[in-house]
Amino acid sequence: MVDAASGRRASTLALARLSKTFPGTRALADVSLSVAPGHFHALVGGNGSGKSTLIKILAGVYSADRGGSLHLGDESFDVEQLTPRWSREAGIRFVHQDLGLFPELTVTENVLAGSPFPRRLGGIDWSEARRSVQRLLDALEIPVHARSLVRDLRPADQTLIAVARCLRDRDSGGVGLLVLDEPTTRLPADEVDGLLQRLSAYSSRGQSILYVTHRLDEVLSYADTVTVLRDGRHVDTRPAAQHDRESLVAHIAGHAPAERQRQPRTSFGPAVLSVEGLRGGPLENVTFDIRAGEVVALAGLVGSGRTSVMQNVMGAVKPRGGSVSVSGRRLRSGHVAEAISRGLALVPEERARDGAFLSLSVTENLSASTIGRYRRGGWLRRTDERRDAERDIDTYGIKGTADAPIARLSGGNQQKAVMARAMRSAPVVLLLDEPTQGVDVGARADIYAQIDAAVAGGAGVLLATSDLDELLHLADRVLVLADGRITSEASGPDITRTWIFDNVYQHEKAST
Numbered sequence: 379m380v381d382a383a384s385g386r387r388a389s390t391l392a393l394a395r396l397s398k399t400f401p402g403t404r405a406l407a408d409v410s411l412s413v414a415p416g417h418f419h420a421l422v423g424g425n426g427s428g429k430s431t432l433i434k435i436l437a438g439v440y441s442a443d444r445g446g447s448l449h450l451g452d453e454s455f456d457v458e459q460l461t462p463r464w465s466r467e468a469g470i471r472f473v474h475q476d477l478g479l480f481p482e483l484t485v486t487e488n489v490l491a492g493s494p495f496p497r498r499l500g501g502i503d504w505s506e507a508r509r510s511v512q513r514l515l516d517a518l519e520i521p522v523h524a525r526s527l528v529r530d531l532r533p534a535d536q537t538l539i540a541v542a543r544c545l546r547d548r549d550s551g552g553v554g555l556l557v558l559d560e561p562t563t564r565l566p567a568d569e570v571d572g573l574l575q576r577l578s579a580y581s582s583r584g585q586s587i588l589y590v591t592h593r594l595d596e597v598l599s600y601a602d603t604v605t606v607l608r609d610g611r612h613v614d615t616r617p618a619a620q621h622d623r624e625s626l627v628a629h630i631a632g633h634a635p636a637e638r639q640r641q642p643r644t645s646f647g648p649a650v651l652s653v654e655g656l657r658g659g660p661l662e663n664v665t666f667d668i669r670a671g672e673v674v675a676l677a678g679l680v681g682s683g684r685t686s687v688m689q690n691v692m693g694a695v696k697p698r699g700g701s702v703s704v705s706g707r708r709l710r711s712g713h714v715a716e717a718i719s720r721g722l723a724l725v726p727e728e729r730a731r732d733g734a735f736l737s738l739s740v741t742e743n744l745s746a747s748t749i750g751r752y753r754r755g756g757w758l759r760r761t762d763e764r765r766d767a768e769r770d771i772d773t774y775g776i777k778g779t780a781d782a783p784i785a786r787l788s789g790g791n792q793q794k795a796v797m798a799r800a801m802r803s804a805p806v807v808l809l810l811d812e813p814t815q816g817v818d819v820g821a822r823a824d825i826y827a828q829i830d831a832a833v834a835g836g837a838g839v840l841l842a843t844s845d846l847d848e849l850l851h852l853a854d855r856v857l858v859l860a861d862g863r864i865t866s867e868a869s870g871p872d873i874t875r876t877w878i879f880d881n882v883y884q885h886e887k888a889s890t
């Protein structure tokens with residue numbers, strides 16, 4: 379992919395003394411970073427360490443503070459003057475977590491979106507458009523047809539289509555740097571390595587990659603170089619081969635990792651949640667119990683209905699049939715308020731849409747489902763509300779102040795606040811849909827400790843996670859959801875990586 383004739387593509391991109399100050403927050407302080415041609419460079423750091431801010435400056439979305447500079451080959455630029463147009467013309471391309479694809483359109487339309495389509499006789503030359511996109515897909519070794527609809531592709535292939543859209547300009551102006559922001563967060567476990575192998579192949583053919591992630595195993599397996607940020611400062615850059623997991627965690631957190639050995643739970647109380655014959659969305663007939671003190675994980679392919687189970691149980695959508703009981707008493711279906719009052723709490727997958735109230739402060743978000751506690755005779759006891767918020771900010775290590783609008787917190791810190799809110803109500807049943815997405819390695823351990831504490835106190839947990847390590851760490855029992863039903867189940871020591879792959883992903887092979 380390196381073209382010796384194209385200086386830009388073979389250029390090192392270097393940031394020097396990059397700073398960014400928001401009112402009251404120094405998000406980046408004198409950060410320098412350089413990505414050499416053909417390098418797979420990972421950017422890691424705790425929640426709020428400045429990764430997204432750095433990416434947004436590269437994209438020209440935020441202007442950096444005066445004083446820093448960006449070097450692209452022999453050219454130098456003032457960082458406070460970068461614009462989205464500059465970024466594009468400099469050949470910097472981004473794949474965000476939201477891939478920005480149009481699922482109902484074809485691969486060709488998605489790859490060419492935003493660029494001039496080939497034309498013939500006054501109209502779009504679709505044959506040429508498809509041929510050119512197929513050539514690109516073949517060159518990038520992406521095994522899909524230009525004619526396919528994006529919605530029919532596997533999640534990892536959808537990500538590769540977003541990559542192809544970025545790399546379509548590689549033969550014209552060159553793509554100097556491909557930036558990926560946590561691209562594997564929503565991928566099924568069996569598709570992660572395939573995507574990373576493909577990206578790694580692009581970098582060995584000359585494509586520079588800046589890769590942001592919280593998944594340290596990906597960094598250790600695939601990156602050439604790792605840069606660690608902490609609290610907005612550059613901490614370390616070195617070849618990935620010089621790190622092991624421990625040293626990486628220590629650099630990110632600033633201290634040696636505290637490894638917790640999980641004690642297997644063996645005794646459980648009576649059922650706190652009973653789901654019987656649930657039908658709704660993709661669910662045809664879902665029946666299971668969760669006992670007090672038990673974490674039950676739902677495993678299944680994307681689209682198998684894990685989120686539907688959570689939403690139907692919570693009453694956020696009304697099921698077509700079946701029943702949900704909490705501690706033996708049946709819930710009226712479709713009544714979220716009743717579900718909350720009976721001790722259910724949900725941490726939803728779509729944090730920005732369903733989890734955080736983005737226009738409210740951190741304090742208001744934390745007390746949103748327990749606001750009744752602070753009401754006395756028509757007054758809201760703001761001092762108590764704030765005191766509790768500050769306690770949660772401390773307990774969960776939320777980086778941000780109680781008064782700040784939650785929208786100003788980094789993604790991982792918003793997730794911690796949504797989790798803290800669910801825990802506040804001391805739930806009988808905790809429904810956790812991807813509870814640690816975007817959360818850093820230290821906070822992840824804190825969240826696991828909170829889950830363990832809730833379970834030790836007699837709560838039952840229903841967990842949906844695409845992170846296999848998380849599932850193996852937390853689950854006492856795993857239920858596999860396929861074709862709208864629970865198709866298999868394992869508990870205790872029978873829950874292994876192999877069992878999950880055999881029972882979740884083999885199902886896909888058998889049905890295709």
Ligand SMILES: Nc1ncnc2c1ncn2[C@@H]1O[C@H](COP(=O)(O)OP(=O)(O)OP(=O)(O)O)[C@@H](O)[C@H]1O
Pocket residue numbers: 400401403404405423424425426427428429430431432777778786787788789790791816818
């Ligand atoms: N628009 C904003 N206004 C005020 N502060 C902001 C804004 N955007 C980010 N910040 C602050 O800047 C700091 C760095 O945030 P950033 O989003 O870059 O972190 P991050 O490393 O991407 O975190 P995460 O891993 O949680 O996504 C945080 O303290 C955050 O609260």
